[in-house]
Each structure stands twice: as C-alpha cells, then as structure tokens.
Amino acid sequence: MSEELILRTENICKSFNGIQVLKNVNLEIRKGEIHALMGENGAGKSTIIKIITGVYTKDDGEIYIDGQHVVIDNRHDAAEAGISVIYQELSLVPELTVTENIFLGHEIMKRGLPDKKEMRRQVQALIDRYGFLLRPDEVVATMGMAQRQMCEILKALSTEAKLLIMDEPTTSLSASETEQLFVTMEGLREKGTSILYISHRLEEIYRVTDRLTIMRNGEVVGVVDSRTVQADTVTAMMIGHELEKTGVRVPNVNHDHCIEVKDLSLGNLLHNVSFKAYGGEILGIGGLVGSGRTELVSCIYGAVKNYKGSITLDGKPVSRSVAKNIRAGFGMVPEDRRTEGFFPQLSILRNIVISSYDRLSSLGFVRAGAESGHAEKAIADYDVRPAMKKLPLQNLSGGNQQKVILARWLSRDVDVLILDEPTVGVDVGVKAELYVYMRRLADKGAIIIMVSSDLAELTEVSDRVLVLHGGTFFQEFRDHKATQQAVLLASSGVAAKEGEVL
C-alpha cells in the first residue's frame, strides 16, 4: 500500500425492510486528505456515514481504522475509534463559552469542582496548535456561524479525532465564512487530520478536496482525483446512463392563462425571480435543496406572505391568503406531507374533503351525503388503497397517503396545482400513477408547477424546466430539452451548452 489509510471499509452491505440500500461499499480515506463523497439523494451517502458513526449497524462487511479491524456498534464506539461528525445543526450550547462547550459532559474535576483553569489552558493549547481564530472564554451565542463551526471542530479535535466527517457544512455559511472554513480544513490537513466531506456543490469539491468517491444506488461507482476530474464525468457517474424517455407528452399550452411572477424577492433566499407558468403545461422547478424552491412556490400559494414583488393570475393579483387562493382554484401538495400535508389521526375521508367544505356544506352545516359521496368518488378515481374511507390516514403507505393529498385537490378540479417533491417516499408503481393524474390535469388546461429533486422526474414529467441557483433562475430548458446532467450542472451553478440562459 503506497499511502497509509485512516479508514477502510470492506464490502459494507445494508438493507432496510428487504430493500438493499448499500451493496459492497468499499471506501478508502487516506491520512491527511480531504475526501469528498458525492451522489444523488438516495444514493446511500448518509447510510454509509451512519454506519461508520455507529448510528446504524451494518448487515455485512468490515471497518478498519488505521489498519486495525474495529467493531462500531454505537456512537460511543465511533468516538472511541477516533471518528467525529460535525453536524449541520450544530450541537453547541449557545449560552456557554467555547471552553465550557468543549468540555461539556467530560469536565476536568478538581476536588469535586470543575477545574476551569486547567480546561481553559487545554483549550488555548488546542487553539494555538491549529491556529483557529477563537477565544476560549467567548460565549457561543455571540459568535458567527463559521466560528461556531470552528468551535464544533475544536470539540471534535479535543477528543483526538482522526477522521472528521462534515455533512454539507457550508449550507448555512456565507461566501466569506465558507472560505474561512476551507482555510481551517486545509490547516487540519497539514496537521494530518483526515476529513470526509459531503457536498452537492461541485465548485466546493474542486476548491478544497483531494479525492472524490461517487456513489449511485448504494454502490461506489468511482474514485477520482477531484482536482482534475471534469464536471461532466462526475455528473454522468452520479446519474448513470440516461434513462429512456417514456412517451413525451405534447402539451397544449394556453398562453392566455398564466401565473406571472415578477421580481419576487424573499429575504436572503430569492432575488428578483421572474417567470411565467402557463395553462396546460407542467412546469418543473429544479435546484439544490435550500436553493429557495420551496419558498418560491409557498409564496405563490400564499403560505409565505412577506415577499416583495408581484404574483398575478391572468393579470389579477394572487392573494396572500391560502384560504382565498384555494377558493380561487389553487391547490398545493407540500414537500413534507407529514408536517404540512396530512392529518394523521383523521380519516381518509376527512383528509380528502378538508379543503372542499366550501362546496360540501351549506351555511356551515356539512351535508353528510355530499361529503361521503365526494370522498368515495375521489378514493375510487385515484385508486386509494385500502378503499376504507374511515381509516385514519397514518395507517396508509406513503404512496397512498400522497394519493390522498393529491386527491384532495384533483377531486375539486383545481386550476393551479403546486407540487413540492410529490413523489418522495413513494414507490415506483404509485409514482407512475401520480404522473398520469398530473398529466391528465394539465390536459384539462390547468397550470401545474412541480418542484423536484428527482432529476429523472424533473426531466421526464415536466414540459419545461427552470433551475434555481443562488436565489434566482439560472437556466431554462424548453420543449423537453432538459437532460438530467444539464439540470444537475445548472443546479450547482455550471451552465450547460445546450439550454438557453435567461
């Protein structure tokens, strides 16, 4: 072996409920390198990390640290072996100082009291050794995000971590803070600490990492030198071969019926976003998680109200009240159906009719017959299984829950349907059904806006794709010209040659 390996995994396998999510994963991280891990959502990145850090237990395979075979059954074992994770949601107590945070839970005691002097001395020594811009007595709440992250890293280093795992650490950082973090990482590399770095952003991978492991469908599909590799090669490896296009729909676009968004801005997330969505068309919106996609569609629906700019439907302003918009024919399938979409204890029936009492009640009294007729028809039309209208929704499979939420809107013939990640946690068969319902609605002339991270879905189902990057539209793909690779590149801020730049 030419290079010393800090971590080596050998044929790690893992299944959940009979579905294999990791197949013989071999990961090798050298001493003193920054190693990137990339892959689409669901490729198995977080699963392998969770196995290494003892959150999940592996079904098969071995883990070696420093050439030694180790057994990692829980988080404690992982820490013992020298593996530390820097969590996205930092685990610091804001009210305490840097020193107090670092020694939280394993304080150095002297005559039954914490030995503040000694702890402070040790923290200062660590700071000096790694050259961090931190003061031991600073209260975490008063520090910026980048400094907090440094404090978190310091905490990991204080337990003699040999391998730091950073999962998308830059999502909450500004550009200059990100740069600060990269400098810190490079400093650590010089001292011999290895870092496993997970990110969706290609430019970061180029900037700071040495090697890159790419995963797809639970397997490692390649290990490359991240300084010289081409972006196209990376995305091609992440996606695999292009899927065959299944029957391109020719949309009957009605340019007179449209939602127009003009100069929409929202805090730091969205800057002067403008676009039109037409009747009869399925408009796909792509971009990375956190690029403002969800917020954008929430503004249109009226769920987020404090935006600047204008949104109009056929020239008339769209209300900032969800209730009014629903009466005007809007509907939304939110990203997280558990927290925003459904009522777990309530029946399938209630979950379907909840937004339709304007039609199913007179003077506030519910017409029971109309209510159950409406629900029964929707259950039959959209093939909800089991077709038991009294069953609480929490007992349905994910796909059927999603059908119920879609049925809530489709059963009232919505005119504007917004879908945010409509098929997350939905199995393949149901997915295809959902697409059929969406297309049918578009054929009736409705405006459909679909946000999705699933590239296959985005490129296959949408008639037109807009990609958000850095709070504004980066690229538009018309007439089914979007390819998974081009969308992926655009999402990470690299313009593809084919599409037309806005």
Added chain:
Amino acid sequence: MKISQKITRKLITLALIVILSAIFAATTSSFLKLINIQEILRVAAYTGIICVGVSFVLISGGIDLSSGGIICFTGIICCRLAVLGLPWPLVVLAAVVVGAACGFLNGWLITRFYLNDFITTLATGFVFSGFGLLAIAKEPSGTVMSQTIRNRGFLMLGKHVGGFYYIVIAWVVLTLIAWFVQTRTRYGLHTCATGSNAKSSEMSGVNVRRMKVMNFTICGACCAIGAAFTVAYQQTAYLSLGSGMGFDAVAACVVGGVMLGGGKGDAIGAFLGAVFMTIVTNGMRKYGLDTSWQYVFEGAVILIAIMSDAGFAVVSARRLKAISEKNANEEALMEAQKGGGAQ
C-alpha cells in the same frame, strides 16, 4: 358488528359509570336516593357546562386553565347585576358577553404573541379572579360584603322543574348543540383538523388563528353560563367561586376521551367524563372518606384514563398496521404481476 373506536371509548366510560353506580348503590344507603341523584346531576351539570367549552379548546389542540377565573369574574358580575334587580336574561347575557370577552382575550394573546396556552391561561386565570375581586361588592371599609340575591326571576335559574334542575337541562342542550357543531359543521371539522395538525390545516386553507380564538371565546361563554346557574342556585357569589375548576374540567374531558393535544374527542365524551368524575367524588363522600382521599382517587382516575388511552392507541395501531401491511403486500403482488406482464 364493527363499532368505531370513538363509540367504543364512550361505551367504556358509560359502562364504568354504570358499574361504579351499582357499587355505590349496593354499598351505601343514600347513593340511590332521588335527592342524591338530583344532586349528582346538578354538580355534574356545573362541571359539564364548563367541559363543553373546554372540549372545543382541547379538540383544537389548545388547553384552557383560566375557566376557574372566568367563572369567578362572571359569577360575581351576575350577583351584582341580579342584586340591582335586572331581569335575568339581561344578567345572563351580560355574563356571557364578559365571559366570551375573557376567552377572546386568551385566544388573542396566544395567537397574536405566539404564547404557550398552558402558561397564558394559567396567568389570565389569576387576572380574571383578580377582576372578580375588583368587581365584588365591598363595605365602605373595603372588606368584602356578602350579598344575598332576592331577584326572583334570576333565582328561578337555580330551581328545578319536574325534578330536573334548569342547569341540567341547559347542560344537556348545550352538549347536544356542541356535539352537532363539532361533528356536523364545517366549523367543528376545521377545529378538529387544527388540533390534528395545525400546519397542514393552514396549508389546506383553514384559518388556524381564527379557529383558536373562536374556540377560546366559546369556552369563555360556557364558563359564564355555568357560573350564572351556580350563582342562582347558591343565591350569592363569593371569591372562591370556580376555584380549581380549570383543572377539573380538563380532567373530566380527558377522562371522557377528549385527547390532550387535539384532534380527538367530542362534547358527548366530555359529558360522560363530567358524570363519571362527579359520581366518583359523590361516592367517596358517601363512604365518609375525607377530602385527601378524594383527591387521591380523582388523580388515580385521571391517570388510569390517560394510560388506557395510550393502551388503546397501541392496540389500534397494531390492528391498523396489520391492515396496511396486508395492503402493502397486495400492492407488491400487483407490482410483480405488472412487471411480469411487461416482460
């Protein structure tokens, strides 16, 4: 025959009421006497009317502990106005308006400033009791003066007709109205949806803040109605009026299957809960047990109620999981067949 869980839960409470009554009737001489049954119903009606209001708040996912304070404040207002000789409909109307205003204030504070309803209503409960002290009749020296109501029209509310106190009739009527509103109107279903998942409700077009404010307002109004009847029965109002009722009403609702946290239960459940709790207290007294033991038993009853609800949830979750697994298997089978057909 398949009986829904909602009905099963009520049948269990009802069965417990019958069993407990039978035990008390067999072991004490005075339990089954007409006068005692009338007394049980009258006391249960007082708690029960408050429970009607509290059930609205609980179903919408909130909690209201200020009912005691509202009862005290509105009860004292009733007494003052009745002593002045106002006709009883005006006295009751005034109390209901004040009670509703108190409830509205609760709802407004909670939704406007995003406060926790437990602490907020605990605090406003003190405030309303304080208002009661301000409103109560005092001697020129400042000491509280006890007033006896001689307003015949108003005192009528404390009487009974055909063996049933008016408060009992009001209780039954209010419960039926509340049950209808909760299960058969848009308002009630939106209330239930808010309690089940507030965020989803908002995304489905329910005005969650308005629902919360309205339910607290209804609760305040119910407290005033309960207070008016009780003051009429006792022919006077005093400062300790309604004390402890905030917790008692919530407890009775929970015993009747109205879930803390919202989304489950209705006024009929609250009705049964109020009957049950009153019978427990009454029976304990018949045994000659002192107040300390009454507290112990009441507390135990509440604990058993919530524990059995948790057990209920586990059992039904298991049963339903079996259904959904069966369903998933069928889906997988269909999928396999589809795949087979394509090849």
